[in-house]
Amino acid sequence: MRNYISLAILCLIFSCKSNTKQSYKDSSSIAANTENSDLLIKKFTPLLQGTWVNKIYIDKVAKTKSPLAAVNEAEGMSSFSINTSEMKGDSIIVPVGWDNHDGSNLTLSFKSGKRPSSLIFGAGELSVAVNHGDTIVNVYYPYDKGQVKATQFIRANSKKTMQVAEGMCRLINKALIAGSYNLQNTKANSVVMFGIDGKVKGFENFKNYVINIDLNSDVMDNLDEIRFDDDARHHKSYSFKFDADTLKLYDTQPNADSSLLILDKLRYKLVRNR
Numbered sequence: 001m002r003n004y005i006s007l008a009i010l011c012l013i014f015s016c017k018s019n020t021k022q023s024y025k026d027s028s029s030i031a032a033n034t035e036n037s038d039l040l041i042k043k044f045t046p047l048l049q050g051t052w053v054n055k056i057y058i059d060k061v062a063k064t065k066s067p068l069a070a071v072n073e074a075e076g077m078s079s080f081s082i083n084t085s086e087m088k089g090d091s092i093i094v095p096v097g098w099d100n101h102d103g104s105n106l107t108l109s110f111k112s113g114k115r116p117s118s119l120i121f122g123a124g125e126l127s128v129a130v131n132h133g134d135t136i137v138n139v140y141y142p143y144d145k146g147q148v149k150a151t152q153f154i155r156a157n158s159k160k161t162m163q164v165a166e167g168m169c170r171l172i173n174k175a176l177i178a179g180s181y182n183l184q185n186t187k188a189n190s191v192v193m194f195g196i197d198g199k200v201k202g203f204e205n206f207k208n209y210v211i212n213i214d215l216n217s218d219v220m221d222n223l224d225e226i227r228f229d230d231d232a233r234h235h236k237s238y239s240f241k242f243d244a245d246t247l248k249l250y251d252t253q254p255n256a257d258s259s260l261l262i263l264d265k266l267r268y269k270l271v272r273n274r
Contacts, residue, residue, distance in 0.1 A: 036111075036112065037090040037110050037111060040090075040110040040111070040112065040119065041087070041090065041110045044110065044119060044128060045084045045087075047128050047130070047135050048082045048084065048108075048128065048137070049082060049083070049084045049159040049161065050081070050082065050155045050156065050157070050158065050159045050160060050161060051079065051080070051081040051082075051155065051156040051157065051160070051161060051162040051163075051164065051166070051167030052079060052080055052081070052082070052137055052153035052154065052155055052156065052167070053078070053079045053153060053154060053155075053156050053167055053168050053171050054073065054074060054077070054078050054079065054151055054152075054153060055136075055152045055153060055154045056073050056151070056152060057070055057073040057074045057078065058154070058171050058172070058175050059175075060073045061172060061175050061176055062175035062176070065176060065242035066224050066241075066242075067172065067176070067211060067212070067213045067215060067224055068215050068216070068222070068223065068224045071100075071215050071216050074099060074100045074213070075099055076098065076099065076141065076143055076149050076151060077096060077097070077098060077139055077141055077151055078097045078098060078099060078100050078168065079096070079097040079153075079156075079164045079165075079167055079168045080094050080095060080096040080097065080106070080153075080164060081094065081095050081161055081162060081163065081164050081167060082094055082108065082161070083161045090109060090110045090111065091107050091108060091109045091110065092107070092108045093105050093106075093107060093108075094106050094107070094108050094121075095163075095164050096122075096164065097164040097165065097168065099217075100168070100213045100214050100215075101214050101217055103164065106121060106122035107120075107121075107122060108120075108121050108122075108126065109121075113125035113126075113127070115127050115140065117129070118140075121139060121141070122141070123141065123142055124139060124140050124141035124142060124148070125139070125140045126138070126139050126140075127140070134154075135155060136152060136153070136154065137152070137153040137154075138150060138151070138152050138153070139151050139153060154171075156168070156170050156171050157170055168213065169198060169210065169211070169213075170196055170197065170198075172211050172213060173194070173195070173196045173197075173198060173211065174196050176211060177194045177209075177211065177226075177247065178194050178195060178196040179193075179194060179272055179273070180192070180193055180272070180273040181193075181194070181247060181270035181271060181272050181273060182270065182271050182273060183202070183203065183268065183269075183270050184268075184269040184270065184271060185268075185269065190202055191273075192270055194209065198210060200228065203228065204228070205230050205234070206228035206229060206230050206234075206236075207229070207230050207231050208228065208229050208230075208231065209226055209227065209228050210226070210227045211224075211225075211226055212224070212225040212226070212227065219258065219259050219260070220254060220258065220259065220260060220261045221261075222260050222261055223239040223252060223261045223263070224239055224240050224241070225237055225238070225239055225240070226238055226239075226240050226249070237252075238250055238251065238252070238267060238268075239251075239252050239261065239263055245271055245272040245274070246269055246270070246271050246272075247268075247269070247270040247271075247272070248266055248268070248269055248270075249266075249267050249268040249269075249270075250263045250264060250265065250266055250267060251263075251264040251265045251267055252264055
């Protein structure tokens, strides 16, 4: 009987020591993870603040002078916006644009990913590199059949946080149309100014313009399009084409079954000032 009692006491002592050891390991692990997250927050937060846009897509728009020609480069994650002041614990909820059409939120966790200098970003990873003072963000995200797509992003406007669509439009305007033009076939060859912020001056009575980038997703969105408005109910859309430094604006009309738009009359020619 005494042997059984001694055995029970030994088991109890061993169990207590084992639990204490496990508790110590758990506490150490939590402390290490917290310390690691703090280091990652300190390292990445200054680099990630701002609105980010798909670089390959913007480069293609700049090269072709056509969002329609670049539409395939916008597949997948097209833009996102990180406001580091909204950090909760070790994560941030990030608004994301997909395919220049849809939107959702992903969680950016300040926990190390599998790749060097990377963080967990939704179901994928986000990595940061600084090259000659410019910050480049690469996102690795799984899409169809688990295949991972790597997309490079550039900041839209310094470290200012913008709406996802606003950041995309800003870089589209900069790459495509922003600048000073002479409006042809007018008595004074009047000057038209397209701002990077979507403002226009000197063109009819319009005050704003928007380049359509949500293309090839519905009927009659098969042409590059620019829309003008005057802050009221007056608005007008044209299809546009660039011929070297000349911006041409066309009326459009639907085809026989209203599935496609076709070019109609050339309405305006604007020559960029150099």
